[in-house]
Amino acid sequence: MRVKSGRADRGATPARAVREYRNDDRHAAVAAVDGQWLVRGKDGRLTAYARHADGVLRWTEVRPGGPEWSGPDLFRVPHLTHLSLAQGADGYVHFLGRRSVPKKGGPPVVDVVHAIQYQSGRALGGWHSLGNPRKDSDQAPGMGAPVGTVGRFGLVSFFVRTGAGGVMLRRDDKDGKWASWHNMNARGTEEGIAVTLGASGIIDLLVQGPGTAMHWRQASPGGGFSREQDIPVQMAPGSVTALETAADRCTYYWTDPGTGGVVAYRLGGWVIPLGGAPADGPVSVLRAPLDGYDCTVLAHRDLDGHVMVAACGTENEGGGLWWSPTGERTEMPPALAIDSAGRVVLGMIGADGALYIARQNPEAGLAMAPAERV
8 A cells, every 4th residue: 555755755745834833831742642542523623632741631623624723721630640542432532541649658549530521622521530449459559551442332441450460340331330340350461451342332352461462352232251262472562452444353453572563463363464663552553445445554653753654455464565754753652543534644742742743645545744733
């Protein structure tokens, strides 16, 4: 699949005038949100999120398709160490954070916190603590970051890794109450959880382990989870991500610690090498129509921080793909989305803590325009 960066062609093709909506130093991002942090609301507007030293930053398109953005808006949430998002079919964005509050004379108090944004550009609801599955033990400070999804009825399910290497599940119910913690009976897990909601409403869970990946799947939407066969593979820490590439079938992507490159895998198949040299963290993946074909777009930052993109036919990684530099650099994982005009959009947090956006050009294949500073 042809992939082309507008930044790489600047010497030959005049770049579009760049509009800049500049941050000040008080509103600079310090870390990316874990996983997908560029989302499209029910009104068609894209919203980007990042972590600030004092909480959460948000940028929102003024109109669907841009190019103007509002923000960044700062929502103060002290002591956040990690933050992930889960968006439902209703467009609501759920925030799942790991909070670590220092405690004089003892270990920090660590818990999961949750908030909801109901509409693009609107205020967030209140933040509520969802606790810690090991709150009364010495494992409490070792709790990992929450990773979740929103089911077909708008109900949230999220997973956390315990300090002892287990995995715990918590989910809400139709009455707006949170059920008790459920032990997934895992041992020896490592950093890295991929959660996917299938077309039928079934949740798929993959958790990294030492020389293996542990796999669970729901028997039915909203039902219990069954432990599937482990997958004997090596994964770089925290590098796994997943994408539904057919109805209720996932393709998993991770960094192979032996080769340093990206690989793709589907249950029952072979590990497919995709090349590249990604830095730490997961690759961003997205399904998008390109030239009338169902394609998968991938983006990562390499070991020097350069943002690289590639595309291939969905579930046709074996046909080959080529990584193309965008001309941008970042210290944080990039994000991908599709805007209201059907264009692929690449989001990046620059070294200055500002948001940079590159959009697909109307050319064959995947041609990206130069990134603009928001």
